[in-house]
Amino acid sequence: MGGLLPLLGAFVLWMAACAWAGYTRRFVMFLGILVLGLALNAVWLMIGFGSSITDPNALIALLAAMLSGMCGFGSGWLVGRLRR
Numbered sequence: 001m002g003g004l005l006p007l008l009g010a011f012v013l014w015m016a017a018c019a020w021a022g023y024t025r026r027f028v029m030f031l032g033i034l035v036l037g038l039a040l041n042a043v044w045l046m047i048g049f050g051s052s053i054t055d056p057n058a059l060i061a062l063l064a065a066m067l068s069g070m071c072g073f074g075s076g077w078l079v080g081r082l083r084r
Contacts, residue, residue: 007044015072022076034069041065 014037021030041062045051051058 015068018069018072019076019079022073022078023080025077025080030073034066037069038062038065
């Protein structure tokens with residue numbers, strides 16, 4: 001349980017950064033945040049779980065992270081659009 005809370009906090013921070021990029025309509029910044037988050041997730045999967053990047057479960061985890069980031073960007077964009 002002790003290792004789960006820092007990971008959850010990092011995920012929330014990453015999602016907030018994706019939402020902020022969507023809110024301010026900065027697509028290039030979002031791509032940088034997304035690539036950084038996916039790279040850190042891949043490193044965590046390789047070191048923390050000892051899996052390979054080509055492992056199907058690791059690919060699904062990376063795809064889920066990518067879709068989560070895109071949802072955060074879209075949510076931030078929608079909130080920004082409604083505010084404007």
